Amino acid sequence: xxxxxxxxxxxxxxxxxxxxxxxxxxxxxxxxxxxxxxxxxxxxxxxxxxxxxxxxxxxxxxxxxxxxxxxxxxxxxxxxxxxxxxxxxxxxxxxxxxxxxxxxxxxxxxxxxxxxxxxxxxxxxxxxxxxxxxxxxxxxxxxxxxxxxxxxxxxxxxxxxxxxxxxxxxxxxxxxxxxxxxxxxxxxxxxxxxxxxxxxxxxxxxxxxxxxxxxxxxxxxxxxxxxxxxxxxxxxxxxxxxxxxxxxxxxxxxxxxxxxxxxxxxxxxxxx
Amino acid sequence: xxxxxxxxxxxxxxxxxxxxxxxxxxxxxxxxxxxxxxxxxxxxxxxxxxxxxxxxxxxxxxxxxxxxxxxxxxxxxxxxxxxxxxxxxxxxxxxxxxxxxxxxxxxxxxxxxxxxxxx
Numbered sequence: 324x325x326x327x328x329x330x331x332x333x334x335x336x337x338x339x340x341x342x343x344x345x346x347x348x349x350x351x352x353x354x355x356x357x358x359x360x361x362x363x364x365x366x367x368x369x370x371x372x373x374x375x376x377x378x379x380x381x382x383x384x385x386x387x388x389x390x391x392x393x394x395x396x397x398x399x400x401x402x403x404x405x406x407x408x409x410x411x412x413x414x415x416x417x418x419x420x421x422x423x424x425x426x427x428x429x430x431x432x433x434x435x436x437x438x439x440x441x442x443x444x445x446x447x448x449x450x451x452x453x454x455x456x457x458x459x460x461x462x463x464x465x466x467x468x469x470x471x472x473x474x475x476x477x478x479x480x481x482x483x484x485x486x487x488x489x490x491x492x493x494x495x496x497x498x499x500x501x502x503x504x505x506x507x508x509x510x511x512x513x514x515x516x517x518x519x520x521x522x523x524x525x526x527x528x529x530x531x532x533x534x535x536x537x538x539x540x541x542x543x544x545x546x547x548x549x550x551x552x553x554x555x556x557x558x559x560x561x562x563x564x565x566x567x568x569x570x571x572x573x574x575x576x577x578x579x580x581x582x583x584x585x586x587x588x589x590x591x592x593x594x595x
Numbered sequence: 596x597x598x599x600x601x602x603x604x605x606x607x608x609x610x611x612x613x614x615x616x617x618x619x620x621x622x623x624x625x626x627x628x629x630x631x632x633x634x635x636x637x638x639x640x641x642x643x644x645x646x647x648x649x650x651x652x653x654x655x656x657x658x659x660x661x662x663x664x665x666x667x668x669x670x671x672x673x674x675x676x677x678x679x680x681x682x683x684x685x686x687x688x689x690x691x692x693x694x695x696x697x698x699x700x701x702x703x704x705x706x707x708x709x710x711x712x713x714x
Contacts, residue, residue, distance in 0.1 A: 460599050467704040475696070483699040495684050496597040508704060530597055533685035536692040559693075561686075563599070 438492045443502065445473060448490065451498035451526075459498070459528060459565045464575075468567045469506040470525050476505065479525060479564045489558035493529050499562065501525040507570040514570060523569030531561040601658070602638050603686045607679065608654040610644045617668040621651040624672035632676065636683055653679055657687025 433441075442448050460482070467480045472487045479485065493499060504523035507514040514520060534556040542551040597603065609629070611621040625643060633641050650668040653675070657663070663682060667675050706712070 463701055465701070465704045477697050479697070480699060480701055480704060482701075483697065485698075486693060486696040496600065496602075510705060513705075528597075528600070531684060531686050532681075534681070534690070536690050538692075 442490070442492050448472070448493070449500045449502065450493050451500060453494075453497055459526070460563075461566065462575075464567075464572050466507070466509045466567050466570055466572050468504050468508070468523065468525050468569075470501045471503040471505060472501060472562075479567075481564060481567060483564045484530065485527075485562045485564065486559045487562055488560070489532060490529070490560045493560075495529055495532060497529045499527045499529060501527060504569065507567065509570050510573050512570060520569060523567075525564060526566040526568070527562040527564050529560060530563050531559075533559060533561070535559055598658075598686060602636075603658045604636075604639055604655055604683050605658055606640045606642065606656040607682060608642050608644055608656070609651075610646045610649070610654065611651040612647050612649055613645060614647060615650070618651040620670045620672055620675060621667055624667075624675040627672050628676045632679055632683075639683060653682060655682040655687075659687045661687035661689070663687070 439449065442450065462482075464481045467478055470477055470479050472485070472490075475487070477485050490499075502519075502524065504520045504525055505516050505518060507516075507520060507523055514523075516523070535558075536556070538555050538557075540551075540553040540555055542553075543549065609621065609625065611625070612618040613622070629641065629643075633639070650666060653665045653667055655663045655665075663685075665678050665682065667678060670678075
């Protein structure tokens with residue numbers, strides 16, 4: 324590396340001398356005579372071919388030189404390639420910085436697509452439109468689904484409420500669709516997914532984003548004078564399950580009600 | 596903060612003092628972030644109250660007659676906004692440790708398992 328740096332300084336000096344208003348070949352020769360004795364040790368034997376004829380031709384001399392491979396498994400390219408490597412390294416550093424900056428920009432302002440992707444990956448949810456005047460809250464149906472949100476799984480039915488780790492990209496009163504459904508079941512039928520059921524969907528509504536009660540984390544090592552107290556409140560989201568789709572639901576029992584109504588009507592008719 | 600589609604926070608009272616230094620953040624919040632907050636939640640009644648000589652607080656009145664008071668003494672407007680948002684986003688329920696993360700009225704669909712159950 325030190326050798327490389329020396330060569331680079333030499334070459335830069337050569338260029339500066341060549342581009343200076345009064346070029347004289349002598350200082351170039353002097354610098355070049357110093358160089359070869361350690362150039363032979365390294366793979367940079369390109370400078371040997373340097374003929375200080377014209378400043379313009381120095382540049383052209385470099386790329387025509389062939390490679391000499393050494394035992395160090397370094398690519399023995401010409402000095403332009405060394406410069407190229409330098410530039411590449413600098414570019415890589417710039418790219419790293421730029422990518423970091425881009426990452427920071429990404430974290431601060433994500434696009435809607437990225438948010439939806441993240442939501443789909445992490446929380447397995449898709450944000451639907453906000454609650455309008457829909458009749459979303461139906462009466463209980465005897466159908467259940469096993470749903471995964473984040474790393475937790477729940478056996479869920481219509482009208483249940485679930486406390487889940489805070490979901491980032493949804494507000495209160497938003498409709499969600501939970502995609503990861505592992506199992507569906509009703510009174511007559513059970514459908515098991517391997518591992519997920521592709522056509523099933525569970526609809527939910529966000530009820531609340533709130534903090535859990537405070538948990539005190541107390542650490543102590545006895546006889547060592549070490550005691551720590553820390554309070555922690557977990558951020559939770561409460562979801563209310565409104566609908567389960569993907570399984571044939573048993574029909575509600577209106578026959579009882581119609582019979583009762585019929586009997587009532589008959590009774591009233593009889594009494595009248 | 597919506598139980599079955601009904602918003603639970605009825606009223607938000609922002610109490611501040613126009614002289615005290617602990618209310619500096621709230622006064623700035625009222626100028627900068629409060630109009631946007633009002634637009635986000637149009638169903639919410641936001642009231643600003645002058646309370647001279649007292650430290651500032653946010654008071655949330657919920658539908659279940661519950662009151663949640665959050666002191667915003669010496670806080671910056673950027674810190675007060677999440678406090679107000681948290682009041683808006685929560686139900687008025689008492690903050691108690693959860694027994695279960697799954698609250699249901701019908702725990703079994705296909706019948707509760709017993710040892711005598713034969714498939």
